Amino acid sequence: xxxxxxxxxxxxxxxxxxxxxxxxMIKTKEQIEGIIEASRINTxxxxxxxxxxxxGMTTLEIDNIVKNKTVELGGTCxxxxxxxxxxxxxxxxxxxxxxxxxDSSVYLEDGDIINVDCTTEYKGYIGDASRMFSIGEISDxxxxxxxxxxxxxxxxVKAIIPWKSTLDDIGYIINKIAKRxxxxxxxxxxxxxxxxxxxxEPFVSHYGKKGEGMLIVPGMIFTxxxxxxxxxxxxxxxxxxxxxxxxxxxxLTAQVEYTILITEDGAKILSR
Numbered sequence: 001x002x003x004x005x006x007x008x009x010x011x012x013x014x015x016x017x018x019x020x021x022x023x024x025m026i027k028t029k030e031q032i033e034g035i036i037e038a039s040r041i042n043t044x045x046x047x048x049x050x051x052x053x054x055x056g057m058t059t060l061e062i063d064n065i066v067k068n069k070t071v072e073l074g075g076t077c078x079x080x081x082x083x084x085x086x087x088x089x090x091x092x093x094x095x096x097x098x099x100x101x102x103d104s105s106v107y108l109e110d111g112d113i114i115n116v117d118c119t120t121e122y123k124g125y126i127g128d129a130s131r132m133f134s135i136g137e138i139s140d141x142x143x144x145x146x147x148x149x150x151x152x153x154x155x156x157v158k159a160i161i162p163w164k165s166t167l168d169d170i171g172y173i174i175n176k177i178a179k180r181x182x183x184x185x186x187x188x189x190x191x192x193x194x195x196x197x198x199x200x201e202p203f204v205s206h207y208g209k210k211g212e213g214m215l216i217v218p219g220m221i222f223t224x225x226x227x228x229x230x231x232x233x234x235x236x237x238x239x240x241x242x243x244x245x246x247x248x249x250x251x252l253t254a255q256v257e258y259t260i261l262i263t264e265d266g267a268k269i270l271s272r
Contacts, residue, residue, distance in 0.1 A: 001264055003028050006219050019166075019214050025193055025201060026219035031125070032261060035195040035221055039127030039259050039271035041073045042120035046131050046272075049118075055110050055135050059091035063102035066118045075122040078198050085243065089118040090130075092244075097227055097235055097253040098189055099243045110136030113146060115255045119198055120271075128194050128223050129271040130257040141230055142252055145183065149228045149254040152177040156224055157260060160267040165216045168208030174226045175207035184233035186253065189245070191223040194259055218264050225257030 001009075003026065010020045027035065048069040049062060066089040070077050077088035085101075092100035092115045093108070100115075108114065117130035132146045152174040159165065159173055175185050191204030202214055206226040229235075231251025238244035247253055259271040 001218055003219060006217060010217065013215070021202065021214060021217060021220060026217070027195060027221050031195060032219070032221070034123060034125035035127065035259075036261070036270055038075065038120050038122040038125040039129075041070070041075050041122050042118065042127030042129050042259070042271040044073060045069045045118055045120060046116065046129060049116050050131065050133065053108070053114075053116075053133050053135070055108050055112075057108055058104050059093070059100065059102040059106045059108070059114075060104040062091050062116060063087050063089055066116070070118075070120055073122075075120045077119065078121045078126060079117075079119045082198055089116060091116055092253075092255070094252055095247045095250045097186055097229070097245045097247055098255060099245055101241055101243055108135045111138055111142075112136075113138055113142045113252065113254065117255070117257060125196070126194055126198055127271040128198065128257065128259050130225060130255060131272075132254050132256055144181070145228065145230050145252055145254045148177065148181045148183060149226055150256050152228070153224055153226055153256050153258065156226075157258065157267045157269065160216055160262065162216060162218050162262055162264060162266065166211060166213040167202060167204055167216060168213030169210055169216075170224060171205040171208030172210040178226070178228050184229050184231070186227040186229055186233050186235055186247075188235060189225070189227045189255075191225050191257070193220070193222045195221045216262055218262050220262040221259065221270070223257050223259050225255055227253060227255040229253050
């Protein structure tokens with residue numbers, strides 16, 4: 001279905017009271033092509049991190065890998081300077097749930113689990129993804145937490161049916177899987193539209209009621225990035241840097257993020 005056909009159908013649904021995306025949330029063919037390429041590069045950057053990450057390195061070294069590989073591939077890191085963020089990617093270890101600032105004094109140790117979240121801008125378009133990495137031998141709990149988080153994300157993506165699924169369906173599936181495994185979803189953090197800006201509408205919650213929320217339609221591009229805790233879902237912001245978000249009870253957390261494109265056939269993963 002072409003862009004104008006999608007817009008026409010949305011207008012028809014809007015007239016009968018359906019909760020549908022704004023026209024601005026639907027990407028054109030040209031925009032989609034640009035975002036696909038930015039997302040391809042984004043994945044290659046995380047591949048480079050995966051090749052090099054190890055115990056004994058600092059999170060600042062990870063940031064340098066992200067920056068250097070991005071520049072080598074012709075891109076830039078829009079995370080740098082975004083709302084004042086001081087580095088090129090986020091490095092979040094163990095109970096530091098997200099938005100960890102890379103630091104020359106923070107070393108990776110055996111047993112750590114770390115999320116590396118990076119974004120790539122290429123020729124005006126943006127891809128966004130994050131991965132979990134295990135450092136050395138990790139605990140059984142940490143391993144299961146990572147596996148459940150990735151499984152919940154994958155299941156939510158597979159379940160998307162364009163023109164039928166809603167955004168809350170995504171959260172419903174993720175939360176159900178987390179709870180079934182005795183884990184909890186951190187509710188303050190969600191996915192988001194992406195592609196032309198780093199953060200766009202809509203907000204994608206990782207918990208919700210089945211069948212509620214905005215209709216998912218072809219042409220939408222957004223991230224799904226469940227943040228799951230092994231203990232309490234409650235978190236707090238580190239006042240010392242204003243960025244790091246930690247679990248209140250010190251529980252381990254895991255997060256995995258994809259950028260996805262909604263097509264007529266379902267959801268296509270662009271960056272992972």
